[in-house]
Amino acid sequence: MNAPAGYPHKGGSHPGFQLSQAEKTQLAHETAPDGAAANPLRDAADRRLPRIAGPCGLVMFGVTGDLSRKKLMPAIYDLANRGLLPPGFALVGFARRDWANQDFAEEVHQAVKEHSRTPYREEVWRQLSEGFRFVSGEFGDKQAFIELKETIDKLDAERGTNGNHAFYLSVPPKFFPGVVEQLHEVGLDQGPEGSWRRVIIEKPFGHDLASARELNAIVDSVFPPKSVFRIDHYLGKETVQNILALRFANEMFEPIWSRDHVDHVQITMAEDIGIGGRAGYYDGIGAARDVIQNHLLQLLALTAMEEPVSFDADAIAAEKTKVLSAVRLPDDLGTYTVRGQYAAGWQGGEKVIGYLQEDGIAPDSTTDTYAAVKLEVNTRRWAGVPFYLRTGKRLGRRVTEIAVVFKRSPFLPFTPTQTEELGQNALVIRVQPDEGVTVRFGSKVPGTSMEVRDVNMDFAYGEAFTESSPEAYERLILDVLLGDAPLFPRVEEVELGWEVLDPIEAYWAANGKPEQYTSGTWGPAKADEMLAKDGRSWRRP
């Protein structure tokens, strides 16, 4: 036999060759079969076989919402198109509309045609749409839930969903208690022996610690914790999962990933849009609750956590919980937290109105559309390294990134003039758009004199990859159907998030009001002052 020549090492940690979730779950399955005799067609060495969810259905509350139309329904179609949904998969819509099954199918059809990622294929649509049902009713209407139960029982008989159903609550949290209670009342929370029932909830998980606990209590009273899946769609993004690959599959980053070499970390999630039609949801919530409490703290956790002992759900949750419990607020909340509200301006050449002029917003609203905070992580690894988190609407451009900024070299064998244009080294994980990693370092400017200037080295995960890399929701919905939980924040993480944010919100409520910033800029001046006080400045992302 000829040994393969040319390429000495196998696979390795190249980002192009990460395990897909299907592969991961398959490997996980090998080690933990569900009690039954091992399937002879499954083989750990057979890495081509994706893990297809078992027979099941998904019940969606709030099918007429934006999220459902733009993300969830297309994601379900894309999963079907990739052959990852079980044969006989059923989708039940539940909403107030007076629809028949066909009207619902038509609605999904529109959504799929407009927003699906993979090409439309008639035969996939045909087999998928056979499993569509619609139940019309109010969220508190018992009769409608009885009808829902009948629909589900019928699906078990007609489509072979075998009693396995997930309930996706794509509805505002104020409806959770009603829906969950009704599910319990009519006995939908319990399937027949050997089947599962799961519930999927979306943020916001409360608006402070107390309300989050209340919400959890309601859900927990009906569903056991391991059946509750909290969606943070950021965690379904390839680039976010890549943080773990980058950190823990490589030798070259982890040794410098600590206070010895890191000066500070900046985590940014900027949007260029305003609140659009979401006044009702947004006003009174604000940027910090909407984004920092969940997305940004999750990104912080993944950036700062210690290496998990394995990649299973418990091990990752343990590390994230640990690091989130070590997050400390600055003593001086007045200086080290900033909030703002967008004012009218010209955003990218388009005239836009300010937050207070938006429809449905009171002219004296103190809701923050921009929030920036300085946090510290009290561990040996991170002591003294500030984590600056910021988020906002109507900022310069839409971007989410994590920038790990390194200390300056302790000694430079150059004269100050030679390194005048040398900044700090940085490693930037670009979460969206243009997914990838940028490394910034100094390089000699070509010429006869020695001058060092910053240059960027890019790894583009995006461009070529994005077209075929699955949407976050595809990944997350599949994980729910498989019962695979590593990418879902647990209740402890949600509560720790509120413990970080509650004192800040309390301080803001008692002191002053948000500073106005012109739409299309990078936020209020106070945010720049906050970093300037520490001798630092925000990156322009």
Add this chain to the structure above:
Amino acid sequence: MIKHLDSTTSAKIANALIDIRKEAGAATTGAVLTLVIETDERHHYYALRAAREASRAHPSRILVVIPHPEQPFSGLDAEVRVGDEMGPGEAVVMRLNGDLADHADAVVLPLLLPDTPVVTWWPAESPVDPAGAPLGKLAMRRITDASGTHQPSSLAERLRGYSPGDTDLAWTRCTPWRSMLAAALDQLPTTVKSVKVTAEVDNPSSTLLAVWLGWRLGVPVTLSTDKGPGITGVHLGTAAGEISLTRPDGMLAVLSMPDQPDRHVALKRRELADLLTEELRRLDVDEVYEEVLRHITDHDVEAITEAAPVPAKKGTITVTAQPSDGPLGDQPAKSAEKVREQQDPAIDEAPAADDAKKAP
């Protein structure tokens, strides 16, 4: 952008690639592997199109090598294609004329991306010993296509010439069937007592699927032929009743399981680009494929041929009829050749039907 370089050298091609990149203002390539394609004029367009498509998932530098030994003068003509309508990434189509046709490795070597995997793909005819072939030696992964050749008996040759790192698109085509059958047994853990596979005449994928099922389940397998397209059905006789997965039209399959309603499954025959994308996903040794090749000569397969209802010369997979110590892979197969001639090599086995039914 397409740049033509006549009577050129590898170094000039490499410079052209860098120049084009610089002109576009992009300093680096995001390619994660080099894909070498050795083929002929007839197949190169479809192969290149599929490779560019696969490049969306696995950014590659694509090097297409077309030997023209019949040309009187030795020399290298190249077309450098970067950012053209075919897709992302960079591709070079090289025609090797005259004596140079025998030295493709010398042309390709300087153009391989540094320290990244090399994959060689033969979309149509392939060497008997892929790992020993000049372009195969450069690669860690070698992809052949038993369905793309004019010799349907070539599965046996695959085993004879097998080296770790070899794989075949006929095997890749089985994946959706295999995963659906595995999922069926996940749902109904039961003992399988018999297996029947039905497929089009001379379909190497069906042989691989049948052998895989026979090996994994440890039961005799019958393989019978019908009009196709491709694989048309698998029937598992189990203690609990029959599990069957049938796909008469090449698109929509029906899964029947004991005590359960029949369910439709979209099981479309996949396009070449999809097959290649799956193939490039993992570049380590496919041990399961190797094991399946080994089992082709085993007893399970004798069972296949014995039980096959159609006479061997009519097109049951004849390779399996050989006694295990006899020479492999030299069965006459003229009837199959005619079938192959009519097929568009770009699409997984049944292009015309696919195109006709494609949604607007």
